[in-house]
Amino acid sequence: MKRKIAAVTSSRADFSHLYWPLHELAAHPEIDLKIVAMGPHLSPEFGHTGAEIEKAGFAIDSRIECLLSSDSDVGMAKTIGVATLGLADCLGQMRPDLLLLIADRYEMLAPASVALALRIPIAHIEGGEISEGAIDDAVRNALTKLSHVHFTSTEKARARVISMGEAEWRVHRAGAPSLDHLRRSPLLPPVPGQPAVIVAYHPTTIARDTLREAEALFTALASVEGPLFFCYPNADAGSRALITRAKEFLDRRGNGQVLVNLDPVAYWSLLRDAKFLLGNSSSGIMEAASFGIPAVNVGIRQRGREHGSNVLDADATVDSILARVAQATDPAFRASLTGMENPYGDGHAAERIAAVLASVPLGEELLIKR
Secondary structure, three states: OOOOEEEEEEEHHHHHHHHHHHHHHHHOEEEEEEEEEEEEEHHHHHOOOOOHHHOOOOOOOEEEEEOOOOOOOHHHHHHHHHHHHHHHHHHHHHHHEEEEEEEHHHHHHHEEEEHOOOOOOEEEEEOOOOOOOOOHHHHHHHHHHHOEEEEOHHHHHHHHHOOOOOHHHHHEEEHHHHHHHHOOOOOOOOOOOOOOOEEEEOOOOOOOOOOHHHHHHHHOOOOOOEEEEEEOOOOOOHHHHHHHHHHHHHHOOOOOEEEEOOOOOHHHHHHHHHEEEEEEOOHHHOHHHEEEEOEEEOOOOOOOOOOOEEEEOOOOHHHHHHHHHHHOOHHHHHHOOOOOOOOOOOOOHHHHHHHHHHOOOOOOHOOOOO
């Protein structure tokens, strides 16, 4: 019989990373792929991105409504609870042989907890990384200890997962699956005109005031030349206030746009042609390196994360941000990034992930961990 693998996706961000692994799994003759969509995927406020899953050729087998219409940490906590209730029914009926989760979003604690109670083994992608300025760091480590098969992006991440007590045979260095887009997806032709600055900035969820670093960012942006494209933030506490601030900023400034939702190919095409990326998103660390694009990484959110020579760390102060922007726009620095190696992989993650998931032993041998 085919082994049933259920993949959980909650937003445009994680689906763009899962896109090619899901295609590999769907095409595998020995795998019955099920897709569970939840949270922001089902929210018009965040672009109703569940439609992008179907547009990519996948059927959504279960929809879990769980995202509270709030902008607070209490709302985040309740979202985990609501998701747990919905997923208990969903996975209790579906009973997959494996549950596939990715990354470090707080809502992924819900499917992991349900799978634990239902004795469903978990495969986790992108464990072993570090982002000290976000609750994602604790979520990622919790998912690692709840999971039974691990796919890391880098060798250092693999070593870190093993150091947490995971058996070596369970831990595979696959690379970041988002990079598969850059090898396998035909990108859009360049758009003529002045290169844009991409602003990808999210609330700093480890802080009580999740937007405490945003004031310096927006003050510095007033001195940045050229068109600005703001990417919608994650559905975290403070995201609505951040969206409002970005829209008001562009209304005064002009020459820019807030992008609610971009499909993966459109986003990577925009990134390829960008002047530089500014913010605190993992995209500047994981994907920008493949294009040799400078990334100014602001504040504490990604502190400790492994990165290439394209990343310029800036404190959350106006002077520090502008100093790094000046470095990012220096032609000599941009030229130095030509041909740089991306530590996050080679664009072949999807087939590595699918091969392991199709062959890893199931049952108690997988469930019982030393």
